[in-house]
Amino acid sequence: MSTTIAVVGGGYGGVTAAKALDEFADVVLIEPRDAFVHNVAVLRHLVDPGWSGRLFFPYDRLLTRGKVIHDRAVAVDATGVTLGSGDRVPADYIVLATGSRYPFPAKVEETATAAAVETLRDAHLALAGAARVLLLGAGPVGLELAGEIKAAWPDTAVTIVDPAPDILGTTALPDELRAEVRRQLAELGVELLLGTALTADPPGKPGQAGEFTVTTGTGTEIAADLWFRCYGVVPATDYVGGGLAAALDAQGALRVDPDLRVPGHASVFAIGDVTAVPEAKMAKAAEQQAAVVAANIRTLVEGGTELAAYSPASPGIALPLGPHGGASYNETVGVLGAEQTSKIKGTSLRVESYLELLNLDR
Structure with missing residues (x-):
């Protein structure tokens, strides 16, 4: 049987x-969903819809004996x-x-690929037209998104707000890694406001263009054209x-x-x-x-x-900050900088491995 x-x-x-x-x-x-979503690549696709990699993969070649029910x-x-x-x-x-x-944009809610593509395209256009972007959350998603935005639009002002006293929250990662990420963010011109939170969420929906001003609990005013929630x-x-x-x-x-x-x-x-x-x-x-x-x-x-x-697994991370930036850590090799992180994850974002997994041709 x-x-x-x-x-x-x-x-x-x-x-x-x-x-x-x-x-x-x-x-x-x-x-x-009607296709596998390579979530690792969503933020890259958000800022660069023409990225040579792939975000959506059909399921129809995955199984030889079994079946997929949508x-x-x-x-x-x-x-x-x-x-x-x-x-x-x-x-x-x-x-x-x-x-x-x-929360979007780290993951898309739509189950139909066409609808997800449209949502990402709309957010991309809003980002392309924004001069100032506010990101709530200095965890991996917020930092990666900041790096992607600055790589695509170096002149766009990016501010990250987080109530935690340091980036990457309470994860058991070494201070050396945090220092390297902070150094690269400073070089990119990303502003970090840590140890404070907004007194109220910005108006409108995340990813929706529209000028606004918000205030932190410490009294700092932030003016921006677009915001995203990067936690939750x-x-x-x-x-x-x-x-x-x-x-x-x-x-x-x-x-x-x-x-x-x-x-x-x-x-x-x-x-x-x-x-x-x-x-x-x-x-x-x-x-x-x-x-x-x-x-x-x-x-x-x-x-x-x-x-x-x-x-x-023991604590570890590979955190790209755009295609050519970022930092990585595992207990075997320690902290790796931008060049090594780019080779691990920054440019390809492991697309080839998922083409192979789903039995697809490039």
Whole structure:
């Protein structure tokens, strides 16, 4: 008898798991978007729509045995997934890989590629016409967006506001890395206002052009033409209910056992941003978790009982500041500067690896 595995979510972890599981089981990948979105490249595409890389990848070559259903999961239990259409996908095993939500432009909400492209184009035109841009949040997204803006439009004034006392928040990264990023931001002319917050949000929607003036809690006035919110990641677990809901933590993330199973549910696994695994939520981590889950499910299908445990990665980051700037860190090599970061991530943004993953030609 064949084994059916439902993979809920077609992001980095979901497509990695689905492809590996497709080798030995009947996989159903459930994803409302009509194409895989390479979120790592969204900010580059925002400032440079003519970028030679690729942002949207079709799913139609990903699986050879399985299938992709473009629908949204509204409920999951140990025996299957209920879809927004009302249909149900029965499954022997389930992998929850729905990721997280993040304010635009780091992630686009639209499920149709054409609509997402239009949203990005409108924001690009607004950015191109802005003389002063305000970014709320000095985490990785805010810093990367600042670098992209300055690389595309060096004369555009960029101000970043964050209530934290330093950039990159409370992440366990070395001061040497922060110092290198601050140095490059200063060279680019990015203004950092740290340890303070706005007394009220700017008017209008993020990414919507329109002059405004706001004030920080310390009394500094900021005039800008455009603003973006660069904080507020939320695990996408609104469909989690019933017995699975007991595994949700206070932030809405799913607790998992070392083998990445949801506690109390022997056939339900979770990977990526949706989990409460204590590590940075990055594409690489989701892909590594997917590999562990695929191996563990294969072990179970073949009658085994010894499952592999996932080891969270140590703190690390590759932070581009435009195509040719940025800084990186991991505990093995230490802090790397702009040239090395550009080689790791800055120019290609790993597009080739995702073309290969989704079995696509360039």
